[in-house]
Amino acid sequence: MSLGQSLLTIAALIAVSAFFSVAEISLAASRRLRLRQMADAGDLRAERVLRMQDQPGPYFTVVQIGLNAVAILGGVVGEGALSPYFTRLMALLVDEPLAGRLGFAASFLCVISLFIVLADLLPKRLGMNDPERAAVRLVGPMETLLRLMGPLVWLFGRLTDGLFKVLGLPAQRDERITSADILAMTEAGARSGQLAEREHEVITNVFELETRVVTSAMTPRERIAWFQKDEPEATLRARILAEPFSNYPVCDGDLDQLLGYVDAKDLFQRVLNQQALSPLDEGLLRKVLVVPDRLSLAEVLEQFRQAHEDFAVIVNEYSFVVGVITLNDVMSTVMGGLVDPQDEDWIVQRDPHSWLIDGMTPMADVQRALELAELPHEGEYETLAGFLMEMLRRVPKRTDSVQWAGFRFEVMDVDRYRIDQVMVTRLPSGTEASAGPV
Template identity: 65%
Template sequence: MGTDLLLIALLIAGAAFFSVAEISMAAARRLRLRRLADDGDHRALRVITVQESPGHYFTVVQIGLNMVAILGGIVGEGVLTPHFAALLRLVTEPDRAQTIGFALSFLSITSLFIVLADLVPRRLGMNDPERLAMRTVGPMSLLTTLLKPLVWVFNGLSDGLSRVLGLPMQRDDRVTHHDILALTAAGALTGAVASEEQQVIENVFELDTRTVETAMTTRERIVYLSMDDDDALLRNRVAETPHSTYLVCGEGIDEVLGYIDATDLFQRVLLNQPMSLKACSDAGLVKKVLIVPDRLTLAEMLSQFRSAHEDFAVIVNEYSLVVGVITLNDVMSTVMGAMVAPHDEEQIIRRDDGSFLADGSTPVPDLQRALGIDDWPQPGQYDTLAGFLMVMLRRIPKRTDHVAWEGWRFEVMDVDRYRVDQVMITRQPTGAGAPAAHESS
């Protein structure tokens, strides 16, 4: 019995080795292995090589696990069944004792293999995959060489079946932005990544999907200077609404002539020179402005700024009407989010009762994060909360209009000349029924 128990222990150890080798190789992170390989650890390079073509490696693992399982069943039945049966004969008849003894022997051996040869080794392999993969890759390479004929046969059959079923033949190691966001989310849960840092990373990836309209200064808020404005009017406008850059227009805001820096205006004041824009234009201070379409994404806007060597642009729609202006600082504020925006400038504010007070120009991605809504109706037709309400109501929203969606109620609190100024967002009571497509008072 002692020899048989020793054999079972060896079989469990062998199965544990193959389990660790399998799970650690599958879970080992390529980026960490590459860093170890760059530091001179040749074992990490061997693991990377195996991961690029793991077919032979996992074939050996499966051969080893199945052989150990079969041998464990054969040996285990002969070791423990007679002893269980002998004990049970003291309380029951021999035939029944033999049957129950076999069942107890089977359960005991199976339990030992499940816990010691499968669960514990796999947990170890998941907790420290790179180190264990580097430790097992050497012995596994030796076994692959020794079992090469069997590996060749089984691997060939597996490859043929994979081709028939249309399964991928190689591991896909491409890292997508979804992988990066998942890692940062996991880091935020463990405290390794601050919540503000996680938000910045998410905002960076949103640059490819958010349009310039989500970050621009809208048309009605643009402070522009007219070419015919006299010195007194220019001084008052600059004093009342200080900005670093001013749009210069002709008859109206849609007749864009260029832009001028506030520092150039201040310099003329200090030099006792006239502030009239005609004089500034003659001096070359009115610069050509960058004009971009309103369907541009923020990532494309950054490329435009970089190629034009500008940090200020005018946004126009398909009818060549000005819809807003955007600066490089607007784009970077979108990326940095709450890390740079003061509290009184936040577009969506959480109240003590769990509701939200939001500006109508709040971008949909910001609402998605705050409310946890992943699916929005008719995506692509709007970029802001006001646009969402217009699409749902099929008209210009009025005060007290409300829309229900995904368990939230969006009620218009204030409208300023057809512009949705403030919206109260409250969670609907549980059991209120399915969210309505749209409701209005």
């Protein structure tokens, strides 16, 4: 075989090897969700690729037969074609026996380099750029090869299945998509610019509904506006003007003695009709939905759906009212800054290294804003105020501070044991960060 014929043969083997490399990586990297979208759009080849992914054993058997056969042939042809030329070149520099060994080594390295770059690395990178498109284009030729190599595929497949059983390994890959998988995909989309940052935030917040406790989004007890059952109309009107809300609990004596609640829309209609206002009037007092304080926001949404309500009172294990929550509160948690933009933000970044944060801010939001990987004693608190109490082991006072994970949390304002404002400052790099009060 002449040098030209040998080079053409090597080029053909590289092309065949590149075909099998693209076929292998494209099937492995193809996303089932994307393939399903292509199949639903009418591409029947995508449906065939999906079937290949369900039973990938025969497909990869053909790929490995092809790759190994080509690699062996490439070594044989390359060594026989290039070794004489490299040997003669080396003979100009060293003795004949050494020149033969160096010529063989140079021929081997040259052929191996060509196959690694042109038949493996380059095709696989091309296949990874758009694996679904590559897979649907190659599924036809691969099905033909599967039929032609049927006996060999069956033999090697049985041997491989036997090894899987002996080793106790699963024969099929797990196709279940978890919430972590979806969050990872959306984060990748946000980083690449294909998904807007606000959209990424909303998707993340939706999945957090399962883990965030209802107390992280409620209106706390001290901020609840409520009516006494026998309050005069003038007092009711003054309270509505001072604290305009959509719903008002009605109580008998104190907030823990709930009778129900009234909707502000019903009060508004009575005012328009020039009727007297009394919380106990027929048709005005509604039965209130009461939920425990350990429910997640997702569970509260389900309670709203079942009760056909959008307002609930939250009680603790001792049946004391700890807060109220509305459907709008839950949706505000999901939508983040897209809902009620006129409201004052709970987290205000003053500069690249400091934040002013309300003490009632959910710790999940603080963790996201500060990009904290973990928190101490997770599960023991829900808000920034709870975090400070846990770290200090007492009710914080003004100027109390805690250091954690390179940040200093300093209490700026306290109102009757309630932590109003906390200044969070990023500590200079190299500062010894303690995990407790300072």
